[in-house]
Amino acid sequence: MWVWLIGGMAVFVVAVCAAAAYVALFVGDAARREMAYRVLKLVLGAGTGTGGVLMIAMKLYEIGAL
Template sequence: MWAWVIGGMAAFVVTVCAAAAYVALFVGDAPRREMAYRVLKLVLGAGTGTGGVLMITMKLYEIGVL
């Protein structure tokens, strides 16, 4: 079950990051590029932070602490 949760979250983060990076790099409209860059920073920060918390929680559950 945990593998599906982690895999789904990873797929979502990768998809959103790829779309935001494409727009930030290749779209000619400056406001859209700026907004895509903000989204990219937000998703990378939240995705990696959430992933770390989820992994720590999973390891603590496996060793019997939680």
């Protein structure tokens, strides 16, 4: 169950980051590029933060602390 949860979250974060990076790099409209860059920063920050918290929670569960 944990593997599917982590895998799904990782796939979602990678897909959103790839789409936002594509728009930020290759779209001609400056407003859309700026908004895509904001989305990219938000998703990378939230995704890496959530991933770290999830991994700590899993380790605590494995050792019996949770």
